[in-house]
Amino acid sequence: MSYAIPAFLPFFLAALFAAIAPVRFRYLLVLVPLVNGILIYLNADQLTPISIQLHTFTLQIMDVGAQVTEQDAKLTLLFAYLFHLACFICLIYALHVKDKVQIVAGLLYAGSAVGAVFAGDFITLFIFWELLAVTSAFLVFARRTKASKAAGIRYLIIQVLSGVLLLIGAISYFQQTGSLEIGYIGLGSLASWLFLIAFGIKAAFPFMHSWLTDAYPEATPAGAVFLSAFTTKVAIYMLARTFPGEDLLVYIGAAMTCFPIFYAVIENDLRKVLAYSLINQLGFMVCGIGIGTALALNGTVAHAFNDVIFKGLLFMTMGAVLHRVGHVNGSNLGGLYKTMPKTTFFCIIGAASISAFPLFSGFVSKSMVMAAMIEAGHEYLWLMLLFASAGVFHHAGIKIPFFAFFAHDSGLRPKEAPTNMLVAMGIAAFMCILVGTYPEFLYQMLPWENSYVPYDLTHTLTQLQLLFFSALAFVWLNKKGLYPPELKSVNLDFEWIYRKALPAAGVGLARFADNLKTHFVGFAVSAVNALPVKKRGNDANAATLTLRMALGFVFLAVLAFVTQFI
């Protein structure tokens, strides 16, 4: 038996089915990623390459088989499994949703992500890259609030821009090399920079990140879980394929781990806190790609895998709160553990995983990147990552569960999350603990040779010290009253440039142009008025008309004469 269809096709067919079939059949859709994922897993070494001939160009939509290196094939497969698992969990989480827009968009979105990882050339990648953008925007629109519409449009513009840059990059890459095969690029040419920026936008590099913190908190509860899984991870996958070992990425990644945590500490919208923390986790992955050793790349891939699960879990718990309460503002929440104990429990597991507590999934993958950082001799950057590790525990590990479920009692007594949400959270929580306690499960799928041992005495002890004393800092700051209270507010970020500064500059420019026009018109009117009126009423006779024509002719003749000498 062999697997001889494009891997994304089942998703697209399922989306078609979801669009036309009555909404009560949506339960069947859960089977699609599950069965497809299992089929790919069982036939991992018998996948059939598929390409489509378009005029003179061949689109490689399933780049598998003998011509692909072992590492690339394993990398592709691991991300493919991951996306199937994520889609499976997301669909269970969204089972109560009767809104077809979300289900169809979610399936198309997951299918595009699967298509992108199997793509063999940049044009195929471009197609799925743009599909990712367009389909995911509907998960934001589907919230159907004014804010979500505007945020969705901004999200779409930036995502499509990333695709356009990718296309320009691909064209200029083709001119230089005559090939469009996806493979190692490395920085240097203009094309490579275009690729880096295109991938960088989707991977939320600093100053290109604000689409993420802008749109994700505006998405629907289930939409945010979908969003957190795919777009950024496809970008990480592409960076790992095309820019491994690029030194610049180490510095970009280190910056990405640090700057969002400051915002996360003072942010009130808890899903926005998670969005910032998502950038922080991406930072670890970008660092790993930048280091480029086998350990670092394995760490990146493993962390991407874990991040999808635990960040998805955290988004699911906050989605459940949003579903039940209608908002996730830390300032107006608290004490929800009383009526949502299961959600609280799952949130704590997600928090422990993202904070890299021993026995939870973050512990076995984040440390690979950290260890690779020391091996590569970046001591100061390693300190930055350690700072970020303490910080992530602070804002995602403590702040999210504490302000939502504990803290001061808000008096809210919402119902426990719907059963399907709890099942989805349970699966994700199980995966977090499975990977944390039995890392071999994940390690055996890693693309490169792996001999890393996460559970040694030094690592466990130092990590526990780091985390417990971060928690101690939280307790101490709270007791001293130094901890910033949750306030209803907006914190200015890079999006200020295009949401305030540029529109203001545009309005200013328009006003300036308007003034200029008024002045110019006024001047012209006064100049015309200054001309002596020669007309005698309306009945200008033939004689005056002839005279004017003659004068005009003379003027033109003189002009023609003069131009002869210039």
Next chain:
Amino acid sequence: MKIETNNTGQKVHFFDNPRNVTWMIRIFYAICILLVAADFVVHRHIYLSYDEIPAFYAIYGFVACVVLVIIATGMRKFVMRDEHFYDKREDEVEQIVPRVDVEHALNSTDEESHS
């Protein structure tokens, strides 16, 4: 913390009892002390020069978080704006959730003195 609800039959939850919270915090302090003590007993690998400092990770974790919070709080002066700064957010509605009236005592013993 004193809880008064209009629903008198409601059970008192675990964290509503200040004694439970105090005990949890005490256990937490004890674990912190044990972890630092372990640093002197266990011989851990040294990877970097500053790794040699006893309890380096504990100190670093504590200082990092305090610095993080202080800088972030300071950042509020520059970056914090009204929640309607970009556009009016009127269409966010809180769903109808059962509510109880909660009265917070001022001298609470748990870590929520700011609330």
